[in-house]
Amino acid sequence: MTEKIDNEAPTGDDVSDASAKANGSERGRDSTEASQLSLKDIIEQISCLNTELTASWVTFKEDLRREMRDDFAQFTMQMEQQLASTSLKLQEHDQKLDEAAARIDEQENWLAVANEALQQLLMEHKTLQEKLNDLESRSRRTNVRIYGVPEGALAPKPNSAAPPRSIVVNFLQYRVKETIIRNAWKKKIKIGDNTLSFDYDYT
Template sequence: INTGKNHCSSNCEKGLKPALLIDKINETKSREETDARCHTANLASDDPSEGEHLMNLTMILREICNFRQDVKEQLEDTKGEISKTDTRLDEVGARILENEERLQKTEEAISKLLNMHKQTQLRLTNQERCLRRENVRIYGVLEGAEGEPKAMIQFVEKLPRENLDTDNEKNMVIERAHRALIPKPPPGAQPRSILMKFLNYRMKEEVVRQAWQKKGYTWDNCKISIDRDYALRILARRRDCMEVRNGLKDKNLYPAHLSILYEDETKIYETAKDSDGEASMNSNQESLNLQRKVELFGLQFQVKPYTRLIVIITSEQTPS
């Protein structure tokens, strides 16, 4: 091969044409291949085993070359697939970032909507409470005791006057009165409550106060109780605290919000879960002895010497 190159370069220096130069190169290559074959044949004729060995090596080299070519093609295909996968991953990453931003905005919007919904519920409850401010519910009156529906107002006016010590009976004017708007219960079941609306708010409060002081009364062998007409959410909260109220009633305690000031720290209990009905309060909280435990609505204090514990109980009905 080197000889051919030298020969080619010498011919180029002599100024041969390009076509003649290519023919010379091809002729040189074919001559070298022929010489190699002749050399291999001569070796094979000299030693048959060596010739077979050379033939095996030639086949191995050819297979290696083919395998290399196949591997190269497969690598090219793999590179193409990896490139496509990288492109798809970039697209997926961009979409994930976009979705995360949209999710964050959605969560913020939902949080704002929940706050607005909570405020709206509070406003609706307040408006409902204001609308029910002059209403009173009477519990325990048997079904049909009022007679005809038209005679309901005269019937409910007679009940408080005959059984409560009202000072101003002239102001006891009832605008409307009817049974609770639910299906009529079967015989023997608890009767529906009677809802009545007073014209005078002060008279309504006087009737409720008298009923609470008497803790109800008996009429026609029936236990009658009078209470305010609470909103639905307030009734639900009172129902949740029913067990706590019963536990406090056994200990002669009135349920209220409990605010405890202890070492410049205020603790307020507002829910039934916080209080859990466990309350035992000493009559003289200002004179606490050394290392004395005070249990208030499930909270235990280990009182230090010369420490003052202030307990403040607040309630809408009985502030103290």
């Protein structure tokens, strides 16, 4: 048996089909390579974007931390200033209260001393008044008051419409005064038409 070898030359259609297949195969490889390159670019872009986002996030956190630290430092400084001002005002108020309390204590002490001195003066005044009354009473023991003496008889008449004034006679001895007043009570003594009356000096 002999093999049949086809030595026929390829036709134009066969060449066209082969060329089309070759071109299709090349386009497939180009498309695959393009797809692979595009995916790689996307991954690289995503990686770059991730890096940029990470850097931006780190920068944002650092900026935020710095701003918060600055704000907190400023707030702390303001609070310290306010506390210092408040503490100074409280010290001034405490000093004023201490001064006021000291003045009140001084006034209370002065009032206590003044009250004690006033009580002492009142007691001394009462004692002196009693002594004065006693002296006046003792001095009046030797006095005799005479009523009914006409105005102008012993002194110039001050006023015609005024009633006659009494006359006080002072004796050197109490016994003489008592003798005279008792004798005067026993009989009537007149000056003109006026009857005189004698009495103790009670005023």
